[in-house]
Amino acid sequence: xxxxLATTQEHAATHSALQHHFENMEQQREAGTLGMWVFLVTEIxxxxxxxxxxxxxxxxxxxxxxxxxxxxxxxxxxINTAVLIVSSFTMAMAVFSTQVGKxxxxxxxxxxxxxLGLTFLGIKAIEYHDKYRDSLIPGTLIPGRPFNPxxxxxxxxxxMPIGNVELFYWIYFAMTGMHALHMIIGVGxxxxxxxxxxxxxxxxxxxxxxxISGLYWHFVDIVWIFLFPLLYLLxxxxxxxxx
Amino acid sequence: xxxxxxxxxxxAVVALTIAVIKATLVILYFMHVRYSPRLIALxxxxxxxxxxxxxxxxxxxxSTRAWLPVS
Numbered sequence: 248x249x250x251x252l253a254t255t256q257e258h259a260a261t262h263s264a265l266q267h268h269f270e271n272m273e274q275q276r277e278a279g280t281l282g283m284w285v286f287l288v289t290e291i292x293x294x295x296x297x298x299x300x301x302x303x304x305x306x307x308x309x310x311x312x313x314x315x316x317x318x319x320x321x322x323x324x325x326i327n328t329a330v331l332i333v334s335s336f337t338m339a340m341a342v343f344s345t346q347v348g349k350x351x352x353x354x355x356x357x358x359x360x361x362x363l364g365l366t367f368l369g370i371k372a373i374e375y376h377d378k379y380r381d382s383l384i385p386g387t388l389i390p391g392r393p394f395n396p397x398x399x400x401x402x403x404x405x406x407m408p409i410g411n412v413e414l415f416y417w418i419y420f421a422m423t424g425m426h427a428l429h430m431i432i433g434v435g436x437x438x439x440x441x442x443x444x445x446x447x448x449x450x451x452x453x454x455x456x457x458x459i460s461g462l463y464w465h466f467v468d469i470v471w472i473f474l475f476p477l478l479y480l481l482x483x484x485x486x487x488x489x490x
Numbered sequence: 491x492x493x494x495x496x497x498x499x500x501x502a503v504v505a506l507t508i509a510v511i512k513a514t515l516v517i518l519y520f521m522h523v524r525y526s527p528r529l530i531a532l533x534x535x536x537x538x539x540x541x542x543x544x545x546x547x548x549x550x551x552x553s554t555r556a557w558l559p560v561s
Binding site for chain 2: 277280281284285288291292295296299302303306307332335336338339458461462465466468469472473475476477480481482
């Protein structure tokens with residue numbers, strides 16, 4: 248009994264954030280990281296299904312997908328790619344600053360990461376609004392504004408079924424929409440982390456929450472790294488042939 | 491770069507290769523996998539392997555459906 252008490256006291260003496268079922272902080276941190284990766288794996292499978300649907304339909308209707316993808320704004324998409332990669336860098340810097348105990352820097356980097364995330368969402372909103380203006384939102388998702396692009400606007404070759412072009416926009420909105428939702432959740436998580444950082448909850452000994460939120464943020468960045476070339480770039484060279 | 495026309499399917503190959511390289515760098519360095527226990531790499535490898543099965547089996551189905559006449 249006395250021995251147990253001694254162990255408990257020794258345990259508590261290591262760090263206040265150490266949960267009783269872990270030997271030490273390092274083991275706790277590794278278990279948390281592993282758990283986060285297992286969650287991210289389920290996310291890989293979730294987005295993987297949509298990437299598979301994209302692959303199948305792109306190979307089935309290559310011309311229609313090229314026509315539809317040519318209407319996306321490559322400039323805005325490219326800027327967003329840069330914004331997200333820089334935000335991943337600032338996130339990595341936030342984690343690093345926390346690890347070395349530079350509280351001020353870590354808060355600045357967290358705020359920068361969130362600002363870049365919001366920039367991404369803002370640009371995405373502009374793109375979505377352009378699609379709304381051109382009646383390119385598929386089906387009847389927007390009441391009173393069904394999918395009805397002007398064939399001239401899309402450079403639609405004669406005889407191409409409009410439904411195949413619409414299919415691209417279903418996939419585009421499903422994938423970028425799910426990605427944007429992940430971004431919104433990511434900004435929400437980071438705002439909580441920032442508040443905790445301001446309250447001084449993290450230290451070189453205890454920074455697992457910052458690190459794990461960082462893993463989530465990087466994962467969302469990786470999804471966009473694949474979405475951008477697949478949705479915006481591929482088929483662009485066909486524009487000349489289809490004009 | 492984005493507008494450069496590689497012959498045939500090479501466009502997709504080049505675009506995806508760049509994406510894979512970028513993603514690998516993010517995973518190894520930003521996500522610290524290079525400096526983490528091997529167990530993490532195993533989890534990621536298993537996930538990618540599992541997704542490869544998902545792609546391979548589904549694509550093998552769709553790409554061979556036309557081989558036999560519909561009865």
